[in-house]
Amino acid sequence: MNTAADSALSGVPADPAVVAPAPLTPAFSPLYQQIKTLILQSLQSGEWKPSTAIPSEMDLAARYKVSQGTVRKAIDELASENLLVRRQGKGTYVATHAEQHVQYRFLRLLPDSGDLQSEGPAQREIVDCKRVRASADIAKLLSIRQGESVLQVRRVLSFASRPTILEDLWLPGTTFKGLTAERLRAYQGPMYALFETEFGVPMVRAAEKIRAVLPDEEQCALLKTSTQTPLLSVERIAYTYNDVAMELRRGLYLTDTHFYQNSLN
Amino acid sequence: MNTAADSALSGVPADPAVVAPAPLTPAFSPLYQQIKTLILQSLQSGEWKPSTAIPSEMDLAARYKVSQGTVRKAIDELASENLLVRRQGKGTYVATHAEQHVQYRFLRLLPDSGDLQSEGPAQREIVDCKRVRASADIAKLLSIRQGESVLQVRRVLSFASRPTILEDLWLPGTTFKGLTAERLRAYQGPMYALFETEFGVPMVRAAEKIRAVLPDEEQCALLKTSTQTPLLSVERIAYTYNDVAMELRRGLYLTDTHFYQNSLN
DNA sequence: CAGTGGTCTAGACCACACT
DNA sequence: GTGTGGTCTAGACCACTGC
Numbered sequence: 001m002n003t004a005a006d007s008a009l010s011g012v013p014a015d016p017a018v019v020a021p022a023p024l025t026p027a028f029s030p031l032y033q034q035i036k037t038l039i040l041q042s043l044q045s046g047e048w049k050p051s052t053a054i055p056s057e058m059d060l061a062a063r064y065k066v067s068q069g070t071v072r073k074a075i076d077e078l079a080s081e082n083l084l085v086r087r088q089g090k091g092t093y094v095a096t097h098a099e100q101h102v103q104y105r106f107l108r109l110l111p112d113s114g115d116l117q118s119e120g121p122a123q124r125e126i127v128d129c130k131r132v133r134a135s136a137d138i139a140k141l142l143s144i145r146q147g148e149s150v151l152q153v154r155r156v157l158s159f160a161s162r163p164t165i166l167e168d169l170w171l172p173g174t175t176f177k178g179l180t181a182e183r184l185r186a187y188q189g190p191m192y193a194l195f196e197t198e199f200g201v202p203m204v205r206a207a208e209k210i211r212a213v214l215p216d217e218e219q220c221a222l223l224k225t226s227t228q229t230p231l232l233s234v235e236r237i238a239y240t241y242n243d244v245a246m247e248l249r250r251g252l253y254l255t256d257t258h259f260y261q262n263s264l265n
Numbered sequence: 266m267n268t269a270a271d272s273a274l275s276g277v278p279a280d281p282a283v284v285a286p287a288p289l290t291p292a293f294s295p296l297y298q299q300i301k302t303l304i305l306q307s308l309q310s311g312e313w314k315p316s317t318a319i320p321s322e323m324d325l326a327a328r329y330k331v332s333q334g335t336v337r338k339a340i341d342e343l344a345s346e347n348l349l350v351r352r353q354g355k356g357t358y359v360a361t362h363a364e365q366h367v368q369y370r371f372l373r374l375l376p377d378s379g380d381l382q383s384e385g386p387a388q389r390e391i392v393d394c395k396r397v398r399a400s401a402d403i404a405k406l407l408s409i410r411q412g413e414s415v416l417q418v419r420r421v422l423s424f425a426s427r428p429t430i431l432e433d434l435w436l437p438g439t440t441f442k443g444l445t446a447e448r449l450r451a452y453q454g455p456m457y458a459l460f461e462t463e464f465g466v467p468m469v470r471a472a473e474k475i476r477a478v479l480p481d482e483e484q485c486a487l488l489k490t491s492t493q494t495p496l497l498s499v500e501r502i503a504y505t506y507n508d509v510a511m512e513l514r515r516g517l518y519l520t521d522t523h524f525y526q527n528s529l530n
Numbered sequence: 531c532a533g534t535g536g537t538c539t540a541g542a543c544c545a546c547a548c549t
Numbered sequence: 550g551t552g553t554g555g556t557c558t559a560g561a562c563c564a565c566t567g568c
Contacts, residue, residue: 028564030537056553067539072554080345082530088554089546106529206529211520212477212495230477230495236529255476262527264371264471264501265347293545295556321534332558337535353535354565537563544556 035064035074043083043094044241050096050202054084057092083204083241097203098193105192106206106238109258111159119159127222128154129181131173138170141237143245149173153184156222163223164258170248175201192238201246206238210260219252232260300329300339308348308359309506315361315467319349322357348469348506362468363458370457371471371503374523376424384424392487393419394446396438403435406502408510414438418449421487428488429523435513440466457503466511471503475525484517497525 039054048054057075061068075092078084085093097105103121111119132152139146150170157165171179176199187194196202213233220227232253240246253260304319313319322340326333340357343349350358362370368386376384397417404411415435422430436444441464452459461467478498485492497518505511518525 030563032537058553069540070538073537075554086554087547089548089552091553108527108529204530208527208529210475210497210525210527212497212518213520214493214495228479230479232475232477232497253477255478260475262373262473262475264373264473265469295544297556323534334559335557338556340535351535352566354533354567356534356566531568532566533568534566535564537561539561540559542556542558545554547551547553549550 031066032070032073032077035060035066035071036077038064039074039078040083040241046200048094050094050196051099053091053093081204095202095204096193097190097196100190100193104190106203106236108260108262109165109253110261111258123158123161125156125158126153126181126184127156128152129179129184134170138248141245141248142170142172144172151176151179153181155184159258162254162257163225164254165251166219166222167249167251169250172246175199175246195246201240203238203246204240205243206236209235213252215252223252223254225254229254229256231255234260296331297335297338297342300325300331300336301342303329304339304343305348305506311465313359315359315461316364318356318358346469360467360469361458362455362461365455369455371468371501373526374430374518375526376523388423388426390421390423391418391446391449392421393417394444394449399435403513406510406513407435407437409437416441416444418446420449424523427519427522428490429519430516431484431487432514432516434515437511440464440511460511466505468503468511469505470508471501474500478517480517488517488519490519494519494521496520499525 039060042048042054054060055063057068057071060071060075064071075084075086079086079092082095085095087093103116110116113119130152131149133147134142134144134150136146138150139148142150144150150173153167153169153171155167155169156163157167176195179199183198184191184194187198192203211233212230214227215223215225215229215231217227219231220229223231225231232251232255234249234251234253236247236249236251237245238247238249304325307313307319319325320328322333322336325336325340329336340349340351344351344357347360350360352358368381375381378384395417396414398412399407399409399415401411403415404413407415409415415438418432418434418436420432420434421428422432441460444464448463449456449459452463457468476498477495479492480488480490480494480496482492484496485494488496490496497516497520499514499516499518501512501514501516502510503512503514
């Protein structure tokens with residue numbers, strides 16, 4: 001699978017396209033990386049869906065004609081990236097946002113008490129949901145073309161009846177065709193679980209940019225706060241498999257009774 | 266190393282200390298975990314110091330009487346926790362805050378340009394450095410007793426001559442005996458590198474709580490900003506080996522030209 | 531060239547879950 | 550019991566570094 005070959009000794013000149021961009025990285029890729037890519041393709045193609053089990057390590061080893069240890073290392077990496085979940089004695093499962101004990105996998109906001117349970121489940125209110133054309137900045141962040149159709153959602157999350165988060169979301173219109181405010185309201189559970197089960201788009205990774213801001217009048221009204229209360233501005237881009245951006249989310253977090261938690265290592 | 270034993274069938278009652286705290290987790294610990302603990306002890310004891318190489322995998326395997334694979338798995342975990350750094354062909358090194366390409370390992374603030382180099386190195390100004398008695402809240406966060414001596418440091422970081430970060434630090438007085446403003450000013454390089462080389466305290470992990478706040482008059486003066494400019498409030502607790510808290514840091518970040526970056530997965 | 535970490539294999543056995 | 554992932558071993562070979 002990794003023949004270097006291509007000696008320039010043969011009479012016929014080698015293909016320029018191959019010779020020209022002298023491989024600074026000699027394109028060596030270990031077997032388990034190649035297996036990892038194959039597994040990723042099966043995930044992406046939908047052969048194995050979220051919350052279902054993938055074949056056993058032995059089966060995969062037979063399928064790919066490698067040893068169990070090599071499959072194991074590939075799965076280890078995918079598990080450490082939270083794409084797969086290993087369960088001893090049962091099997092290896094495709095990660096999911098549904099049926100997950102932690103309700104909001106990408107939400108780092110915690111109550112001051114530190115106890116997530118104490119405040120109970122969040123109340124969610126869909127304020128708005130409409131189709132618009134992507135502005136230049138939003139198109140750029142979603143890696144689509146300006147003017148393409150995007151779904152724009154605005155919602156408010158409340159904890160213990162206290163409005164705490166105001167979020168605006170932008171989703172590629174074609175992928176999320178048929179998503180309406182009604183469906184969002186009807187669905188119980190995390191929004192990312194809905195994306196996954198209804199639209200086949202599992203969010204796998206996200207990147208956030210955080211700033212401190214003061215809200216405008218409209219934002220104040222929705223969060224029932226004042227223009228003098230500083231808020232966390234959290235811009236998130238969420239990605240599916242292969243680092244394809246699938247959601248842009250701009251949130252405002254009230255941090256008088258909650259805080260954003262992060263761990264560094 | 267993991268005999269379960271202790272049947273209650275024998276005539277003599279078993280040692281109460283062993284029986285009493287009925288092991289809910291049967292205290293099974295894989296070999297590589299035990300090796301990991303041994304390696305950690307050598308790191309903690311200073312047998313292997315930051316930026317030096319630890320013995321080769323083969324040597325460690327011989328020392329602990331296990332196979333190379335088992336040592337490898339232990340090292341793999343320590344490397345993934347950033348306690349060790351593997352360098353192919355050279356050896357495995359103890360992680361360090363000095364000689365590191367990224368200057369500030371725990372600082373997540375980036376310029377809007379995204380290019381760290383563009384703004385050049387930060388200018389650092391030590392505003393204050395004095396010994397005080399730990400207040401109740403600071404003592405609690407540092408896991409020491411109220412009233413114990415702590416070193417309190419205040420400094421300002423500027424990027425491109427623009428004050429951007431105001432930080433207050435608290436350090437356990439006994440561990441950091443002899444640390445003065447002069448030494449802080451004299452030292453070139455990250456503060457955590459100084460802690461590591463001069464006081465033998467390598468910071469290994471940190472946890473942050475982030476909020477949005479408005480600064481008071483004094484803070485405004487130091488950051489040359491207004492009381493109407495919202496700031497990120499970042500409370501960080503930094504830990505050495507074995508999750509021992511060694512520093513409390515409260516920072517105020519200006520986010521008009523910079524943002525706090527976080528990635529979720 | 532020798533020494534180090536990195537990959538790959540094959541086989542044995544253990545811990546866990548389900549039936 | 551059977552099947553799954555988890556651990557451990559031993560040995561071979563590859564890729565990288567520096568002498």
